[in-house]
Amino acid sequence: MKDTAGKSMTGASILWECIEREGVKHVFGYPGGAILPAYDALKHSKIHHVLVRHEQGATHMADGYARASGQVGVAVATSGPGATNMVTGIATAMLDSSPIVCITGQVGSKLIGSDAFQETDITGVTLPITKHNYLVTHANEVARTIREAFYVARSGRPGPVLVDITKDAQQTSCAFDWDAAKPQLPGYRPDLSPEQKEYEQALDLIHNAKRPVILAGHGILISGAMQEVRDFAERAGIPVALTLLGIGAFPAAHPLNLGMMGMHGEAWVNHTIQEADLLLAFGMRFDDRVTGNLKTYAPNAKKIHIEIDPAEINKNVKVDVPLVGDLREVLHELLPQVESIDRSEWLDFIDKLKGDSAVRDIQNLPDSGHLYAAHVINDLWRETRDGDTVVVTDVGQHQMWEAQYYKHEKARSLITSGGLGTMGFALPAAVGAKVARPEAEVWVVVGDGGFQMTLCELATIVQEKLKINIAIINNGFLGMVRQWQEFFYERNYAATPLLNPDFAKLGEAYGIHSITVTERSQVVPSVRAARAHDGPVLLNFRVEQEDTVYPMVAAGASLHEMIRRPSKIVETAADE
Amino acid sequence: MLNTYVVYVENKPGVLTRVASLFRRRAFNIDSLTVGRTEKPEVSRMTITVDADLDQARRIEANLYKLVNVLLVENITSEPSIVRDLAMIKVAATHEARSHVLELASVFRARVVDVAPESLIIEITGGEDKIDGLLEVLRPYGVLEMVRTGIVAMRRGKTTTSTSHNEGNQDTAEEDVSQSV
Numbered sequence: 001m002k003d004t005a006g007k008s009m010t011g012a013s014i015l016w017e018c019i020e021r022e023g024v025k026h027v028f029g030y031p032g033g034a035i036l037p038a039y040d041a042l043k044h045s046k047i048h049h050v051l052v053r054h055e056q057g058a059t060h061m062a063d064g065y066a067r068a069s070g071q072v073g074v075a076v077a078t079s080g081p082g083a084t085n086m087v088t089g090i091a092t093a094m095l096d097s098s099p100i101v102c103i104t105g106q107v108g109s110k111l112i113g114s115d116a117f118q119e120t121d122i123t124g125v126t127l128p129i130t131k132h133n134y135l136v137t138h139a140n141e142v143a144r145t146i147r148e149a150f151y152v153a154r155s156g157r158p159g160p161v162l163v164d165i166t167k168d169a170q171q172t173s174c175a176f177d178w179d180a181a182k183p184q185l186p187g188y189r190p191d192l193s194p195e196q197k198e199y200e201q202a203l204d205l206i207h208n209a210k211r212p213v214i215l216a217g218h219g220i221l222i223s224g225a226m227q228e229v230r231d232f233a234e235r236a237g238i239p240v241a242l243t244l245l246g247i248g249a250f251p252a253a254h255p256l257n258l259g260m261m262g263m264h265g266e267a268w269v270n271h272t273i274q275e276a277d278l279l280l281a282f283g284m285r286f287d288d289r290v291t292g293n294l295k296t297y298a299p300n301a302k303k304i305h306i307e308i309d310p311a312e313i314n315k316n317v318k319v320d321v322p323l324v325g326d327l328r329e330v331l332h333e334l335l336p337q338v339e340s341i342d343r344s345e346w347l348d349f350i351d352k353l354k355g356d357s358a359v360r361d362i363q364n365l366p367d368s369g370h371l372y373a374a375h376v377i378n379d380l381w382r383e384t385r386d387g388d389t390v391v392v393t394d395v396g397q398h399q400m401w402e403a404q405y406y407k408h409e410k411a412r413s414l415i416t417s418g419g420l421g422t423m424g425f426a427l428p429a430a431v432g433a434k435v436a437r438p439e440a441e442v443w444v445v446v447g448d449g450g451f452q453m454t455l456c457e458l459a460t461i462v463q464e465k466l467k468i469n470i471a472i473i474n475n476g477f478l479g480m481v482r483q484w485q486e487f488f489y490e491r492n493y494a495a496t497p498l499l500n501p502d503f504a505k506l507g508e509a510y511g512i513h514s515i516t517v518t519e520r521s522q523v524v525p526s527v528r529a530a531r532a533h534d535g536p537v538l539l540n541f542r543v544e545q546e547d548t549v550y551p552m553v554a555a556g557a558s559l560h561e562m563i564r565r566p567s568k569i570v571e572t573a574a575d576e
Numbered sequence: 577m578l579n580t581y582v583v584y585v586e587n588k589p590g591v592l593t594r595v596a597s598l599f600r601r602r603a604f605n606i607d608s609l610t611v612g613r614t615e616k617p618e619v620s621r622m623t624i625t626v627d628a629d630l631d632q633a634r635r636i637e638a639n640l641y642k643l644v645n646v647l648l649v650e651n652i653t654s655e656p657s658i659v660r661d662l663a664m665i666k667v668a669a670t671h672e673a674r675s676h677v678l679e680l681a682s683v684f685r686a687r688v689v690d691v692a693p694e695s696l697i698i699e700i701t702g703g704e705d706k707i708d709g710l711l712e713v714l715r716p717y718g719v720l721e722m723v724r725t726g727i728v729a730m731r732r733g734k735t736t737t738s739t740s741h742n743e744g745n746q747d748t749a750e751e752d753v754s755q756s757v
Binding site: 123128135185187189310315 | 585589590593594597601631634635638639641642643644645646647648
């Protein structure tokens with residue numbers, strides 16, 4: 001590290017120097033007037049800047065980078081529209097506790113409040129969707145603010161932090177001293193831990209439970225507690241259900257793994273939760289998409305909630321024992337005291353719950369010539385399962401099919417927008433994932449609707465020469481909305497049919513090798529061709545138009561009241 | 577039930593907005609919020625009253641702590657404490673009514689701070705009930721204008737709600753003898 005103590009530097013140079021010292025090698029951004037001094041100073045920095053095509057893309061890339069690597073992702077934009085374009089990406093990172101730092105330029109400090117050209121009060125705009133944010137008006141505040149921003153973003157329950165820096169704060173110079181610019185956050189307490197009494201209460205519940213289930217959430221990945229959760233589940237003989245963002249936190253092939261819970265979880269998983277006498281919530285927040293109707297949720301279960309954020313305790317579900325702290329540390333404390341208990345009766349019961357699910361599964365049908373999204377996902381999994389593969393999904397039907405049919409064995413192998421459900425997330429997030437983990441095989445699985453929200457980032461992929469494979473699950477509809485219309489709005493398909501361009505031609509226009517697939521037999525060859533091709537590939541899968549994600553818990557319904565896969569569909573498909 | 581919080585925050589621009597925004601986005605309705613300086617220039621003190629049940633009250637506290645600029649939160653609802661509100665009331669006081677109004681003010685130990693030919697301004701400090709009581713009896717004379725500061729609160733006795741708790745345990749069993757007026 002360069003010795004810069006006391007050296008006079010511009011705010012812009014200090015900015016990059018500090019970001020570099022925080023361990024960042026790549027940033028994602030888009031220049032503009034108020035951030036130009038920072039871009040000019042980039043020439044002295046070792047940081048690689050990825051030029052995006054829209055600032056929303058920059059935030060999703062930073063987010064994808066963070067989720068793929070566990071490191072803080074950085075996005076840069078100018079003032080005004082540049083900054084407001086970041087809002088969706090910041091809110092996405094906020095709801096999924098993803099550590100990103102957003103740097104925005106701001107008009108000169110003397111112009112603030114004058115409605116100057118490209119002036120927006122971005123700290124005001126992002127106040128409710130950031131973990132914390134800053135307005136920096138002097139060069140001598142840059143170093144400490146950047147250090148605080150990274151610390152706040154990555155510690156405790158991670159989240160997005162925005163730093164808005166006025167143009168004059170970037171341009172003027174001051175003495176730079178890294179060591180003197182230590183974070184000063186007297187009120188910030190990210191490191192809570194439970195009391196001894198609470199551990200004892202938890203152990204008591206665990207040892208007395210006959211029908212316990214672990215609810216495994218995103219917190220396991222953030223905390224890095226994959227091995228601890230596995231040790232815990234194995235020792236205590238407790239099955240594990242996953243939230244959408246918890247996928248990858250527990251190996252799919254593990255005998256204690258049940259699969260995803262919630263609105264589109266398999267029936268036996270939700271029934272298991274409803275029948276349980278103890279829920280162990282590990283780093284999850286009882287989102288409405290996993291609980292269904294709260295009044296009837298797991299009615300006979302005691303609840304232990306291990307959670308780093310005290311504000312989550314008793315928010316949606318009243319718990320019996322809260323253990324507030326870092327999941328990994330809490331499990332380290334609990335593990336040696338957990339007794340091994342034979343729960344084969346409970347596990348046998350769960351096995352029986354699986355019932356006829358296998359018969360209903362579309363995977364077990366003979367090839368009818370029709371191409372279903374489930375086939376695409378399943379074949380993709382079979383072809384790529386052995387490698388270091390990261391699948392980045394968008395939001396909608398394909399996202400749920402991916403969660404159901406792609407079996408994730410490793411942590412950080414699925415990246416998806418859960419809490420905010422941001423369409424357009426996948427393509428840019430995959431860019432971030434690939435930049436963070438260049439050795440990984442990165443697949444985008446995206447619907448035809450979401451793809452068109454951020455497809456401009458195809459140019460970023462090409463410009464950065466990133467080997468990313470894109471699988472468009474193209475059904476000509478906003479599929480999940482269409483499904484809701486089918487179930488709850490008498491099939492009134494208002495504003496859901498899409499007239500799409502030829503995605504293969506579009507891909508070719510960007511210089512991306514593109515293949516359109518219409519039959520099941522072409523899926524595996526196309527995936528193999530994509531993997532073999534030296535450069536990005538776009539696969540346009542024209543799938544069944546009115547296919548449905550099953551099972552489904554309707555919004556507000558009880559978790560055990562599911563719309564099951566009808567065996568009728570099975571017959572129709574088989575007859576043809 | 578009405579909960580009273582004493583909240584110490586860093587004295588920085590925008591902190592009041594952060595606190596107010598938190599209550600808005602978590603859909604808690606602030607009944608009263610006052611903010612002012614403390615014995616330390618870098619620290620501001622808020623008194624916030626909000627209607628919430630026990631569980632909500634605990635979550636409000638946890639959410640306040642999530643704000644990076646919040647130093648200390650104490651729910652003093654069930655603690656023995658002094659709660660004060662200040663009001664200025666402009667009341668119509670014609671020649672005939674004037675002596676009655678002055679008499680009422682004196683009963684409530686309120687002060688007359690402005691005298692005009694047709695009106696008086698009365699300043700009163702006390703708990704909210706006391707101020708409401710004075711308002712009630714003044715109303716027949718004609719309340720022309722009123723302003724209230726919102727409540728400020730402090731725990732009784734030597735126990736402090738302070739950002740420097742570690743300067744020694746000052747908890748005391750002695751009950752302060754001071755009485756509410």
